[in-house]
Amino acid sequence: MAGYVQDELPPEEVERQRALYVPLTQAVRELVDATIRTTVDDDEIRAVQVEVEELVARLRKSQLDGPYGVRFSRGRGRPWGNPVVGLRNAVSPPVMIQHHPSANGEVWADFHLGAAYEGPPGLVHGGVSALILDQVLGEAAGAGGKPGMTGTLTLRYRQGTPLGDLRAEGWIDRVDGIKTYAKAHLIGPAGVTVEAEGIMILPRWAREAIAKQEGSTPSYFE
Amino acid sequence: MAGYVQDELPPEEVERQRALYVPLTQAVRELVDATIRTTVDDDEIRAVQVEVEELVARLRKSQLDGPYGVRFSRGRGRPWGNPVVGLRNAVSPPVMIQHHPSANGEVWADFHLGAAYEGPPGLVHGGVSALILDQVLGEAAGAGGKPGMTGTLTLRYRQGTPLGDLRAEGWIDRVDGIKTYAKAHLIGPAGVTVEAEGIMILPRWAREAIAKQEGSTPSYFE
Numbered sequence: 112m113a114g115y116v117q118d119e120l121p122p123e124e125v126e127r128q129r130a131l132y133v134p135l136t137q138a139v140r141e142l143v144d145a146t147i148r149t150t151v152d153d154d155e156i157r158a159v160q161v162e163v164e165e166l167v168a169r170l171r172k173s174q175l176d177g178p179y180g181v182r183f184s185r186g187r188g189r190p191w192g193n194p195v196v197g198l199r200n201a202v203s204p205p206v207m208i209q210h211h212p213s214a215n216g217e218v219w220a221d222f223h224l225g226a227a228y229e230g231p232p233g234l235v236h237g238g239v240s241a242l243i244l245d246q247v248l249g250e251a252a253g254a255g256g257k258p259g260m261t262g263t264l265t266l267r268y269r270q271g272t273p274l275g276d277l278r279a280e281g282w283i284d285r286v287d288g289i290k291t292y293a294k295a296h297l298i299g300p301a302g303v304t305v306e307a308e309g310i311m312i313l314p315r316w317a318r319e320a321i322a323k324q325e326g327s328t329p330s331y332f333e
Numbered sequence: 334m335a336g337y338v339q340d341e342l343p344p345e346e347v348e349r350q351r352a353l354y355v356p357l358t359q360a361v362r363e364l365v366d367a368t369i370r371t372t373v374d375d376d377e378i379r380a381v382q383v384e385v386e387e388l389v390a391r392l393r394k395s396q397l398d399g400p401y402g403v404r405f406s407r408g409r410g411r412p413w414g415n416p417v418v419g420l421r422n423a424v425s426p427p428v429m430i431q432h433h434p435s436a437n438g439e440v441w442a443d444f445h446l447g448a449a450y451e452g453p454p455g456l457v458h459g460g461v462s463a464l465i466l467d468q469v470l471g472e473a474a475g476a477g478g479k480p481g482m483t484g485t486l487t488l489r490y491r492q493g494t495p496l497g498d499l500r501a502e503g504w505i506d507r508v509d510g511i512k513t514y515a516k517a518h519l520i521g522p523a524g525v526t527v528e529a530e531g532i533m534i535l536p537r538w539a540r541e542a543i544a545k546q547e548g549s550t551p552s553y554f555e
Binding site for chain 1: 357364368369372373381396399403414419421424448452455461465468486496
């Protein structure tokens with residue numbers, strides 16, 4: 112499984128990296144927001160741009176050749192580059208998904224969406240709702256022991272989702288062979304705003320890799 | 334229509350702002366990528382973090398109270414905070430959507446997705462494909478003179494979409510009263526990877542606002 116790196120970092124090293132990267136990523140997230148909303152004068156915009164470019168050069172002095180991939184240690188994935196949950200990805204809100212210890216894959220997340228996720232004025236972009244719910248569906252399937260990649264995703268938009276504090280919930284509806292039918296929804300201050308259903312399928316290469324593997328099954332494919 | 338600001342900026346002012354903000358946003362986009370991929374040492378990570386926080390403070394000295402909204406001048410929208418197409422939003426790749434001058438709303442875009450959009454290793458996150466295709470469907474409906482907000486969105490994932498250079502295409506399939514059925518797909522090096530269908534509906538408040546309005550109809554609601 113190329114890109115699924117079993118690096119087996121010890122838990123204390125994972126925690127050390129988390130403590131290092133979370134504050135940097137949060138600062139970059141704030142910079143994304145400020146870049147959308149700033150009204151400072153043109154010279155200041157240009158000056159900030161030059162300084163951002165210099166910081167990029169400093170970070171790039173040593174870097175991965177490509178994207179982050181998904182790294183594993185002791186059966187737990189670290190999808191830190193993921194655009195929904197990735198703690199090193201400033202594109203992510205981030206959405207920190209919690210797992211119920213249940214057989215039907217119940218998961219939930221409370222999170223905040225600001226200016227960077229706006230579609231219609233004041234409302235969450237419909238595609239951002241889809242992005243988040245796709246992740247929630249994938250994690251529900253994985254939490255229920257039925258990891259898979261999205262085969263079909265259907266979203267029904269019941270009302271506009273206001274920017275601000277939101278909640279997402281997901282669960283496994285039913286399982287049929289290699290197909291897992293997962294459901295999820297997004298909840299705003301006025302109730303459910305978007306409903307999602309996903310058919311998650313474990314691809315053949317992943318099934319074969321898992322069959323060969325003695326150790327833990329990755330619960331995470333999205 | 335709160336948040337739809339008809340500021341009627343003259344074209345030369347729009348161009349001036351574009352020339353100012355595009356390079357800043359591109360620098361921030363690079364910073365997002367470098368934050369995911371950097372392997373510089375811990376002290377340097379912490380030093381960069383402090384400098385990013387200082388830049389955020391400089392940009393926030395004067396800023397909009399809330400999100401950017403959508404601003405209009407002479408009938409053309411400037412959704413510059415949009416997470417797919419927004420030229421001031423570093424969350425956006427960006428996807429620059431081109432419009433055919435046709436009645437059935439043909440639109441297309443060529444774009445590049447890097448580390449910030451990764452789901453499974455080396456592949457585009459399924460939800461990112463949904464995010465982009467939702468925007469393409471909305472713009473197809475608008476380009477065909479049938480603007481709407483997404484009512485239902487269905488995505489079929491045919492194969493993994495590799496990170497890199499991609500193309501999206503959208504068009505109006507059919508119109509039935511206030512519902513516009515739009516279709517779109519994502520194309521990678523090995524052909525179509527994701528197919529999308531959206532039912533776009535113009536909400537009542539928007540229909541009423543348009544009916545009252547003498548001037549141009551906004552073609553953009555997503």
